[in-house]
Amino acid sequence: MSQQALNLGIEEPPQAEEAGARVQVLLPLPLAGPLDYRVPDGMANQLEPGAVVEVPLSGRKAIGVVWPKNTSGKASGKTLPLKKLKPVERIIDVPPFGTDLTRFVDWVSAYTLSSQGAVLRMCLSVPAAFGDVPVKRHYACASVLPDGIRMTPAREAVLKVLADGKPRMAPEIASLAGVSDGVVRGLADAGALVALDISVDQPYPQPDTNLKGPKLSGEQTEAAEAIRGAVWEGGFKPFLLDGITGSGKTEVYFEGLAEALQEKGTQVLVLVPEIALTSQWLERFEARFGVTPVVWHSEVGQAERRRAWRAVATGDARVVVGARSALFLPFKKLAFITVDEEHDPSFKQEEGVLYHARDMAVVRAMQAGCPVVLASATPSLETQVNADEGKYQVLKLRERHGVAVLPEMRAVDMRAEPPEAGTWLSPILVREIEETLAAGEQVMLFLNRRGYAPLTLCRTCGHRIECPSCSAWLVEHRFRQELQCHHCGHMEPIPEACPTCESKESLVACGPGVERLFEEVTRRFSEARTSVMTSDTMMSPSQTAAVVKEIAGGHLDIVIGTQIVTKGYHFPNLTLVGVVDADLGLRGGDLRAGERTYQQLVQVAGRAGRAEKPGKVLLQSYEPEHPVVQALLTGDGDAFMAAEKAARAQYHMPPYGKLVAIILSGPEMAEVLEVGRALAKVAPVEHGVDIVGPAPAPMVRIRGQHRFRMLLHAKKHIKVQQLVRNWVLRVKPKSSVRIKVDIDPYSFM
Template sequence: MSGGRRRGTASPALPLAPARARLRVLLPLPLAGAYDYGVPAGMVPPPPGSFVQVPLSGREMIGVVWDGEADPDLPERKLRDITHLLDVPPMTASLRKFVDWVAAYTVSPPGAVLRMAMSSPSALEPPMAKAGWRASAAGRAALARGTGLTGARQRVLETLEGELDGEAHLAATIAQRAGVSSGVLRGMADAGLLEPALIERAVEFPRPDLKRGGPELGEEQRVAGQALREAVAKKQFGVTLLSGVTGSGKTEVYLEAVAECLAQGRQALVLLPEIALSAQWLERFEARFGCQPALWHSELGSKRRRDTWRALAEGRVQALVGARSALFLPFPDLGLIVVDEEHETAFKQEEGVVYHARDMAVVRARLNEAACVLVSATPSLETLTNAETGRYAALDLPVRHGGATLPSVVAIDQRVTPPERGRFLSPPLVQAIRDAIGRGEQAMLFLNRRGYAPLTLCRTCGHRMRCPNCTAWLVEHRIQKRLQCHHCGHAEPIPPACPECGAEGSLTPLGPGVERVQEEAAELFPDARRLVMASDTLPGPAAAAEAARAIQAREVDLIIGTQIVAKGWHFPHLTLVGVVDADLGLAGGDLRAAERTVQLLHQVAGRAGRAEAPGQVLLQSWNPDHPVMQALISGDLAGFMAAEADQRRPGHWPPFGRLAALIVSAEDEREADTIARDLGIEAPGGDGVEVLGPAPAPLSMLRGRHRRRLLIKVRRDVPVQPILREWLSRVRVPASVKVQVDVDPVSFL
């Protein structure tokens, strides 16, 4: 039978639809990893780093096309398509590697780290456009003929086609450049000589002037600056520790490295621990380069954050100074990272993804083949150890710039000359302040404690005012007439009677806070012009800048401050620094308590005598023989740090070993105890591994959650992250319980 099909033979196979291209997309959510998505027909598969819009659980989200191959075994029917490719510069390969590295190191979901790199979602949207004007075809023809135009209209068209390159511009810009009124433009529009057009708004950031010379450097500064320039010019990774006494000109030296980086056409990032420090720093930068750098910190408005993020990604920002979060910004060609005051604990982020910006700055510099400079008058023991072992290069500036000398440091033994009853300033300190102000000089009182008093107690029943959400006492802020928790922010009015026994007028403040010192100073020095510098009184950079201006203009005689005054400031007429409670911070079993105290007090002391007049520092202490006090008095910080290292080395404590903490928290105390117990039962062991806990955290309740801690200590050669991942995988943690991982903890609260 012709034309028929033989029985039992297969029919010709229909052609299969080509499989969709698929790729991985990482979303800014605390998820385990990237999700697979399909590429719709007609779309060229976007390369890794592209910002894309994708569907997820009934909503649209923006993510980043991530590196690696999608799962080929995922059924096509389960694959959803990308919906939109965003017109944004793609995330660089180095930043994607950085996100993955930080996630692996901190044992965090990659998406949670990505969220920090997408900190300005509005920057991913198309730039906002404004209505403007440009020459119409009729206008250009009239200009070409050179007839029939008034002088004003002629100037407008010549300006648009010449000076303004034929592009659309705002009416105000055109009128100002052409020297005409807005009425001329309206008339030209009515005559058809101008036509409306949208202007894509791109905020311009000033370009530093590299031809400006910096201040005259001393010989040691010049040598150090040249060494940093050479390190940057290599365009390869390397870390340099720039140390030096306070006032030795470290900022001017590392600005030489910034200048070299900009000359190479690359971008520079400077990290500061406190954004309030930026006030005087920005003045120095502007004096050196003729403009201010871009800024990045939490006080920026959303509009400025969007403009800065976008301009940086497009390569229109050359230099940026910021807080620790600036590490995750989209630099297309990062050539230098400077970490100023590298020892500062403010560089450690304690919430969300827990990381130390100093350490992550070194990693980002390595991934970008960039130079990294760590700067401090009191380097951390970790950084000193890396310099001593040759991992970091080291430069030191041992003398103050411009002939200024280091201040003398003297301890006031409060056992011998205590303050008068009810006061907190000892007679020798009071007299020294009177003498300094009498000479027309400025003095500073330092107390690292905000508010009026750290504790409020009932004289009748002994009740202590405590935060309802935290294991912490409420701090009295007398100016605001409230009690406040400095951990969770809870605040309440000062009650007229004890809430426990009802006794009226029985609540008494105990101990000094900076407000109480200010009150005492007002009684002792009524004619002195006083200024309180604390985070309560200087809420942002603008307030800090105004305070610095007033001090430099000698409108202030006595500065009273917390740790915000300890570093970065240069006040030429400040000659006396008095530390009200030098022993504060030494109590408790904190591993780094002595190191942190000597760093803080040395920085405070460094504010004195930075110009011609010699400086003096007085430390009120109940234990002047303590090694910290003796190190400050002798100036032998190197010897102190060597002794610290000798104490930590035998027990493999950092930096000679590794620490990581697990912090278990839950609203239900029993749940917190149960999960902490289960983690303790499953605790890892083995050679070089030791687990301490579980135990209640010193702040056993924080923001309404009960907290338990476990601490793992390992030898330096034992990688701790795989141990942590295996440990956490053995315990099922309910959604109501949070287990936070803190690798390399700096706080043990």
Template sequence: MRTERAQMHIGPDIVAVMVGVAVEGPYSYRVPEGARVERGSIVAVPLGPRLILGVVWGKPKDNIAHNRLRDIAHVYEVPPLSEELLKLVDWVARYTLAAPGQVLRGVLRSPEALDAPRPVIAYRRTGHEPEKLTPARLRVLDTLMDDMAWPRPALIGASGVSASVIDGLERAGAVEKLEMPPPPVVLKPDPDGNPSKLSAEQNQALEQILALDAHAFGVALLDGVTGGGKTEVFFEAVADTLRAGRQALILLPEIALTNTFIDRFTKRFETRPAEWHSDMTPAQRAKVWRGVLDGTVRALVGARSALFLPFRELGLLVLDEEHDGAYKQSDGFTYHARDMAIVRANLAGARVILSSATPSVESRNNANQGRYAHVRLTSRFAEAAMPDVTAVDMRTDGPEKGEWIAPTLARAVFAALDRGEQALLFLNRRGYAPLTLCRACGHQYQCPDCSAWMVEHRFRGVLMCHHCGHEMRTPKSCGECGEVDSLVAVGPGVERVAEEAAARFPDARRVLLSTDMGSHAQLRERFAEIERGEYDLIIGTQLVSKGHHFEKLSVVGVLDADLGLAHGDPRAAEKTFQILTQVAGRAGRASRHGKAFLQTYHPDHPVMKAMVSGDREAFYAQELHARAAGGMPPFGRLAALIVSANEQQGAMTYARQLLSAAPMAEGVRLFGPADAPVAMIRGRHRVRLLAQSGRDFDLSGYMRFWLERAEKVRGDLKVQVDIDPMSFM
């Protein structure tokens, strides 16, 4: 909850400043005479030979002689960061074992926002007529007849003149130049703008959410079927938050989802929300960052990093598709945006809505235990029916050799196309084929920097590593034996499916959707074209599995439903169930009845049986039982150490030293060290250690104590800590 901010009335004085680099604690600096700072003030301070951004953290703990300290170089004229954001930085650092300065860098990631915004140059009439009145000058004065001030670019455009004409009128005294404050990033959304007409079930769900105190912490799991109208429900919760004078943050897992979502938000609130994602320019991010801090931004839609924006009146956090793995940050310091959103909301006294058709097992367990309000939507919006799901047994009904689309699925696609409907072929594997080998000598193309096969991307004519991005032109001859035209593709990728679809359904208007088939802007345009009915047959990867509403889509085919089950990942069943449910849920979302076909070699697997029967409750019950029996999350805790080095022996030797330094503690089990499943990435060999404990054990504290006891990392060694790992690669 909020606490009163400590005020610092500065004489000369000394303050502790946390700098935005990977340091463990704040440094002490003198406050220059006449300057005023408080906890949360953003400053520039000297660190070595350079100036660096930092935040006043409080009073220093150590007594350091005044004359040994350096002065704060600059105090930025922006509101201080909120107390809850500073506490969030400390909390995330303690929990993830990241340096506090490293977490703070995520807050201060838009330094351009700290400079005063440039004023807008505008002009208005003075009433004085110039001696010389040309047609161009007359057009400018006619445009300014309303006595309103016009920004310079708008005036030039509306009058159809050059800038020199306006400059001449200014010299003649006919117009005067004004400096106006820049316009807000976005207009304030209208909570009463265009509310959706909710069904009785949606209204009941909204009432459950609004029953959470608008000014206190609370979490609701909005657990609704695909196409159930979850977005409309949480939009009304956003409206309630705006009416209460607080800010709302909506997180999405994928940038590609934003366009459709932004359009829906704009229709509901009659203006666009602010956005925050990696496609934005530094100038755009600076405007949004400052707007969030000064409160002019009331609602924002963004990726996981938006969690660290400087909201001062945060009242609601929504995580759409809360189960999605994209919410896990794996570079830099590792964190899960879902978990950190709950921490931030707790500090801010805000509500949280976790929305999903396939909630994470952790969230379902929290709802089952009463920690979260469990809000259900059991039927589709506008009385649309759930799709029928069929498991296509590839052992008895598989395709011909060299083909990937089974006869049953092919017939369903033909029927949908004949009815003027859309069909989707889904394979969660980018590229043309996952393996390329020489049929003369058996040579297999492997990435030179990773222990992974090079994936053929035939449409671009390259072999690519999906771990490090290394690519090479597809060779015409084998690099090992020199045989010409001997390379063959092994296994299907989505491009290979598109090739087969072109041969099987030549009259269909086809589109291929994959993250490597265009920019985010191009992908968003493809989605808009699909929604307008400009394509009949969609071939895609995970990109198409969530957040899209294609009214004409009636048939979905999953070409390899077993793909996610092939890995030794404790979460494999959960992840597979989620993605199959999401992609099947694209079918039949309007008046058309939907059908989904899962091509599988394991039709009796619990995931496939749950999909066909539609008994999601049985799947969650079985998964929770298995997790509890194994002491796995959410009934236990995990933490991983990933040791990497230029040589495998160096990584393994240090990992063994780490293991020998591990403190003895009841209730903690250690596994490893062992080579990671992907044992080398970007030329660095990787060795993993895994710690498992009970749910109530302070595993972060244990890991911190362990690393403090261990021999210091030297040379090319690196150790990454992953608290609550989601992937075991």
């Protein structure tokens, strides 16, 4: 997080407008700023800043938010006379946005160079939340039975079911009483039952903060007390909770969460990478607080999203756990934030508004005036540098919880111990798997490559099967008998003959994916119960939960997976982890390749030996002398990260400098390049700023769009936002060419 973020100060918004005056309404549209509307008679005392309203817009109705006047920008350069303004039509029956959220929207907009409306769209992401909530007809016993009503055994059975005073729907009553729906409705018509229309969105159960968690170790207790103290005092305070895998970080930040919930009406947000939102985590939360939290991620259905959004706005939802988009929910009284696995690259939003949820969570906590905990076994370099500079208080956990110890780490030099031709497991790893299975223990094999093979080519003419819309090879998915592009989603059947030379039986799969590894494992260990865990095979949270339960229950012997298997799972009988290609993430020259690979391998290694049985991790590598592999073997991650810091600092790379990516895309390559050259001609010339490009992107075509990239590299003290804004505005691109600005890019594809 930049010093600019931590030193931010914004003025208080103005009070409500008087009748007949104008009011600014921000709409979830990519406009330059809010639009002016007229305050109608009778609405003046209700149109406070933050109110959600319905307004007319170009012949239709739109939902927007009354915006404080300290906002930057206006959608129109001129101010219309009051009599020409259209009036606000109605106020939506939801609580107004708090000043912390409106400030947050303004901050994200300014930092990412996105329009305020584009950021607001993420806050108003559930259109159903602004309409009438559906109701269902329920029945309860009348306080007094009407005179002269004829009673039958069936009617008496209905009254007996409803004697507990709980309203129920007719089908449920009929089922419990063993009668038909007609008996229930007949009693209602006779006046013996009262009809009640009850909202389908029932209140969420409230967490029980009186329940006690597991006994904490000494260092856990010390970290928990520091967090609890900050929550009790209130105010913004950021923490880095740096704990090795299995050290019990979750239980530590649960203590801060429990402290935050002690005050009436307070709310808590826990951000997790979407694939890390596991059933095991939810079970741990329920064991600690007696209820499940409100869950927010892309798989949640629309009806449940409506219920969750409204409950967050009213304060009824006390604890929300979700993916990065949960940051933009309209919390009424946010008192504590945790970002779990803060190093995870999936916290970077790569579409629409480009932001990093870890950094924005710190800003959100600052605006709300509450503590924030960034938790990880392998903290990001950005977070470590902030901690080194004293911006974050560091809490360290260096012991595994309970009797568990860190696993033994070994490298397998694939140059000296190569696998058999056509296979991918070295003889050493095969022997270790055999011994582990013989001992009745479980094995995990990690290969971060989906599908069967990353490339299909013709042995006769050398043709490689590519995506028709992207500059990428199609990946074979043999389980589904199809080829797929992992960038645009294009799918086609596996051809029987080469599309170019038409040779039959000449297509060959090159390289391993997890499906190919599964084929080898099932051939070698035919008696073992084996499963594959990837985003292709785990299509829903319920499917993932079912497989996790099978593994934890000892019903699977070998698990093969991509990064989805690395996220916080606890499998007591899993003692061997084999990393099939430890070098995979080191290829490609990415700025963060070494850091990211180290983090990923530490996480997957952390699945081994998490209970009483000791664990073992084997890293198959063609370059075991690489600093990443050596850091894993020696356990000296601090030395590796210190070397990473020194290399970044030497060349003023993030977090010791700033990067801004300008991505140009369009259907015609010549037009995209023309815009890139125009930008290059008017590029700012300033000391401490270097600009390269335009150059073809490594992925030069995605979804039929040709792509060029430019990169601005600046010293840390330079404020790049205004510099880039002025630069980009000097060029008027063709309508077919899109310019995307990415402050702090994480992807260089």
